[in-house]
Amino acid sequence: MTSRWTRAQVAAAEQGVDALIITPGADLRYLTGYEAKPLERLTALVLPSSGDPLLVVPELEVAAAVAANVDIELAAWGETDDPFALVASRLADASRIALDDHMWAERVLALQAALPAATVSLAGDIVRPLRVRKDADEIDALREAAQAIDRVHARMGDWLRPGRTERAVGADIARAIVDEGHVRVDFVIVGSGPNGASPHHEVSDRVIEPGDPVVVDIGGTMPSGYCSDSTRTYVAGGEAPEAFVAAYDVLLAAQTAQREYARPGVTAESVDEVGRQILREAGYADLFIHRTGHGIGLETHEDPYIVDGNAQELEPGMAFSVEPGFYLPGQYGARIEDIVVTTPSGLEVLNATPRDLVTLG
Structure with missing residues (x-):
């Protein structure tokens, strides 16, 4: 899956996007191989256009992510932690972020609040051209x-x-x-x-x-x-x-x-x-x-x-x-x-x- 997210990084950089944030769904599975459960607790791939990606997961889902052989750094958050602050800490300098097209509205708003200086766009414009051509x-x-x-x-x-x-x-x-x-x-x-x-x-x-x-x-x-x-x-x-x-x-x-x-x-x-x-x-x-x-x-x-x-x-x-x-x-x-x-x-x-x-x- 590494080649997929590296291609996504290149595409993001070409479009002037500093990072993608991808929550559970087909885009996450495509980029990482991980079929994460769409829970009320946040799971999110933080994929900067340069640098290493991070998979933010609830602590109780770490074992599932490990079992999926996700070759990405994991950042677990506890039951009373703020996962949106954790995402924001990784993207402190980001001026433009792209969110997956099917992200829940409450998460979009929470990320906007956590990253108020960043312009938000849709990640589909970046991921869709990759997924549309099957290998x-x-x-x-x-x-x-x-x-x-x-x-x-x-x-x-x-x-x-x-x-x-x-x-x-x-x-x-x-x-x-x-x-x-x-x-x-x-x-x-x-x-x-x-x-x-x-x-x-x-x-x-x-x-x-x-x-x-x-x-x-x-x-x-x-x-x-x-x-x-x-x-x-x-x-x-x-x-x-x-x-x-x-x-x-x-x-x-x-x-x-x-x-x-x-x-x-x-x-x-x-x-x-x-x-x-x-x-x-x-x-x-x-x-x-x-x-x-x-x-x-x-x-x-x-x-x-x-x-x-x-x-x-x-x-x-x-x-x-x-x-x-x-x-x-x-x-x-x-x-x-x-x-x-x-x-x-x-x-x-x-x-x-x-x-x-x-x-x-």
Whole structure:
């Protein structure tokens, strides 16, 4: 992890930032390897643009930090100590500090009070460009995550059938996510029939009926900290509505075109437009109500976002989802989602389960 925080130091210095302060979350794990608990007691990485970093930890969390093999000086604070004063003592001469983007507001205010002379900015501008390009080890971790969630989708026929509730199917899926290697279930969406028209529907007590289209969007976190995320749309026995099947064929064409188009040098927004244009020409433009994709890594949603207005060019090592969908309120919905990684010569698709409409049960 040393190379990561040294690169962050260089980037901070280039932007005129004297120090980063990073509290528990994905940025801290990225820079140190330590998955600290987000407790009410302050844990913070103090990373000056020059000099040695310091990890401020509550005394009762020292053993956890040591067990994580954090190769950084630790500064423990006792139950009645002021950890913000401890941070400030390390940054007495700092005139500009950058705080991690997801820091709790009470901590932002406490640090501002402890360092009143310092200008505060967001550390995301420094850390985000580092995290957005995955190295070989990170890509291996994402491959492992994709293979694990693929194994869950491959077992869908064991659970998804008419007569069962979404909640019962979701419980089976959640157990399988852990069984297949994840340490944590992050989300389980089982949207049957009209519930499939809500992209972020989770589960309900609705009984799945024959011929229901069912959107299954699932993901979890692996021991490495890297995340999985994959969506497939199934038919639960019987015959799906003809209009749905016709729309699904267009959706599959759109997602295929996006996967074939995405590569280094094209913009994120152009990937979105390739699929959106196909849906638009078929009359489904108004039913595609979300962006095409999001980055993935130590967080399920991170940069780059594949959406209109994002003119960022894709670069080798960027990992993101390609997941167009359509949603007809009160009737049904569909989504096809793969995690992909840009390579020097094109694109690697990490998920391998069938994308064609599969009938189960």
